[in-house]
Amino acid sequence: MKCVIAGGNVKVLGRAVHSLSRIGDELYLEPTEKGLSLRAINSSRSAFASFLFAPLFFQLYEPGGPAPDTERFRCKVHMKSFLGVFRSLPSLDKSVGKCLILLKHRASRLVLQLHCKYGVTKTHNLAFQECERLQAVFDTQRCSSRLCAPARVLADAVVHFPPTLAEVTLGTGPGGKISLRNYVEDEAELSKTMVTELWLAEDEFQSVTVSPGSCITFCLKEFRGLLTFAETSNLLLTIHFDEPGRPVVFTLDDTVLEVHLVLATLSDLESSSLPPPTNGVSHLPTPADDFADDLESYMVALESSACEGATGGPPSPTFPLRTPRTAQSDPEEQEEEEDGAVPGTPPQKKFRSLFFGSVLTPGGPGLAPTQEVLAEDSDGEC
Amino acid sequence: MRFRAKIVDLACLNNFSRVINTISKLTKTCTLRLTVCKLYFILSDKVANGGASMWCELCQGNFFDEFQMEGVAAEHNEIYLELVPENLSRALKTAHSAKAVKIKLTNKHCPCLRVAVELPSLSSSSRIVTHDIPVGVIPRRIWNDFREPTMPDFDVSIYLPVLKIMKSVVERMKNLSNFIVIEANLSGEMNLKIETDLVSVTTHFKDLGNPPWASEDGCQSSAQGRNLESMAEARIDIKKLQQLLAGQQVNPTKALCNIMQRVKRRLKERQWSGDLTFLCLLSLLPSD
Numbered sequence: 001m002k003c004v005i006a007g008g009n010v011k012v013l014g015r016a017v018h019s020l021s022r023i024g025d026e027l028y029l030e031p032t033e034k035g036l037s038l039r040a041i042n043s044s045r046s047a048f049a050s051f052l053f054a055p056l057f058f059q060l061y062e063p064g065g066p067a068p069d070t071e072r073f074r075c076k077v078h079m080k081s082f083l084g085v086f087r088s089l090p091s092l093d094k095s096v097g098k099c100l101i102l103l104k105h106r107a108s109r110l111v112l113q114l115h116c117k118y119g120v121t122k123t124h125n126l127a128f129q130e131c132e133r134l135q136a137v138f139d140t141q142r143c144s145s146r147l148c149a150p151a152r153v154l155a156d157a158v159v160h161f162p163p164t165l166a167e168v169t170l171g172t173g174p175g176g177k178i179s180l181r182n183y184v185e186d187e188a189e190l191s192k193t194m195v196t197e198l199w200l201a202e203d204e205f206q207s208v209t210v211s212p213g214s215c216i217t218f219c220l221k222e223f224r225g226l227l228t229f230a231e232t233s234n235l236l237l238t239i240h241f242d243e244p245g246r247p248v249v250f251t252l253d254d255t256v257l258e259v260h261l262v263l264a265t266l267s268d269l270e271s272s273s274l275p276p277p278t279n280g281v282s283h284l285p286t287p288a289d290d291f292a293d294d295l296e297s298y299m300v301a302l303e304s305s306a307c308e309g310a311t312g313g314p315p316s317p318t319f320p321l322r323t324p325r326t327a328q329s330d331p332e333e334q335e336e337e338e339d340g341a342v343p344g345t346p347p348q349k350k351f352r353s354l355f356f357g358s359v360l361t362p363g364g365p366g367l368a369p370t371q372e373v374l375a376e377d378s379d380g381e382c
Numbered sequence: 383m384r385f386r387a388k389i390v391d392l393a394c395l396n397n398f399s400r401v402i403n404t405i406s407k408l409t410k411t412c413t414l415r416l417t418v419c420k421l422y423f424i425l426s427d428k429v430a431n432g433g434a435s436m437w438c439e440l441c442q443g444n445f446f447d448e449f450q451m452e453g454v455a456a457e458h459n460e461i462y463l464e465l466v467p468e469n470l471s472r473a474l475k476t477a478h479s480a481k482a483v484k485i486k487l488t489n490k491h492c493p494c495l496r497v498a499v500e501l502p503s504l505s506s507s508s509r510i511v512t513h514d515i516p517v518g519v520i521p522r523r524i525w526n527d528f529r530e531p532t533m534p535d536f537d538v539s540i541y542l543p544v545l546k547i548m549k550s551v552v553e554r555m556k557n558l559s560n561f562i563v564i565e566a567n568l569s570g571e572m573n574l575k576i577e578t579d580l581v582s583v584t585t586h587f588k589d590l591g592n593p594p595w596a597s598e599d600g601c602q603s604s605a606q607g608r609n610l611e612s613m614a615e616a617r618i619d620i621k622k623l624q625q626l627l628a629g630q631q632v633n634p635t636k637a638l639c640n641i642m643q644r645v646k647r648r649l650k651e652r653q654w655s656g657d658l659t660f661l662c663l664l665s666l667l668p669s670d
Binding site: 153157159160162190191192193194195196197198199200201202203 | 469492
């Protein structure tokens, strides 16, 4: 893979990396025909972000790979290392003219080269790890509510909440107003915590399509990262959401850039009706059910343990393992999925942290021989 | 028991925010006393060795356009609330461009001070941000704990040097020692001293001026007849002093320091309008 980014776009790339660094510790790179995709996921698997830079964004874009249908190269690098190259945004602006990203297979290095003013060239050689595809399952078409507004409106709203605030509740109210309120976990906390609430009028949004009375609670920290990016790029932010428990998707669209941020939302515990975890059952919910209320269909998919060597560790005993049978890929699904076994610890919070699909493409290339998928730990949620 | 107030003027709002910020830097919780004409922020920690207590008095007319208060009972027309000033400070932080700020005492699931900030917005209606700050209502039987501290006998009273300078001196001294000795005399001289095993540093200030105290009964007795050159000294916790100086966002016309050797040391400031009084007592530490 080889690509060159020139001029002001270097700063955009830098800002994207800053935004992704708020999400996870590893940056996943995937060059495709549609462009270079940078992704990140957080440790509890409750937040996923992807930035897709179209070929037009680059001065030169060669995704690489000897033949068109060979498996594309994918890798992940330490977020800190990648971020270090773009750490100082003002200096990127002032002194960097061009940025070259080159993959050196033989040396096992991802090379980031910044061509700066006065003939200075800074070359960073980052170690990478090959990995499987990281993809969250989400379908914005099936979300019942959608809000679209200039990012500025939301940034102005979010500023009233303290920087340390973890969760915020977005709701719809009378007269088409949209409310934002900080989320307080227990009743006991209510008498000690300051509650901030603000209302946004319908006409502050470009478009509002919501089911009345709906509300979702999500993590503010990851959202702020996206907002900072969106605000500086002057893009329209669209929020797609559904019932509590279903992920909320934030999208930014541009001619050369497509950004998605998927966050898990707090589920409404009274109405959760999780089937008990099945153990050893070789049954996978049919694709049509994937987006139904059955939350078991949201599963964590990570890179297969094969690529992490044997260091993945034994699977967590609380996660029953299932061997799914191959299923037809859902035509409505926007992305291909690949499975991986995940020896993971259950998420700390009550968030449904699992919205990674587990649908297999029949005969998909590069699948590990044993496909094991972890079902979510429904015990831990209540 | 009712309380409602409204600030419309931006300058008043900024001044009020600055006072709240100063207080929030000094203490985690404090008492807010509301009367018909004044607001008081009181911290009355039992002043043990090295502690600080605070009394801040504001005239409501200088800040609020509307101010309505009904106390707990007709004869005791006051309200005492316990609150976390940091919350109030945060609520006002993003209100720089507000059209109006309304504060109201409410009781939904628990007693709260509801701060409603009306902000201009691009849409037809203004944006309203409400902050519900939980407060504790202090029962009348312990109101006596929050009386204004009486000015004790002091040995020396002196005007402080420009607070900025004093703050930077104290900040650097803080790195060297935990205690600082302030000594002053009635000739307008003040020294800030620290002393450790390895080093001792003294900063001298001259020509500071001593405030004239009207002679009241017994008030100045220890200062009268005092040798003008002799220094009264007070040894205090440097962190507390630094906190007090660092938190100062209100520019006082005059800041005074009264030293009462062996018992208490007090810092008193008056703001320009004469309607804001900020008093902070730092008690002495015993010398080794």
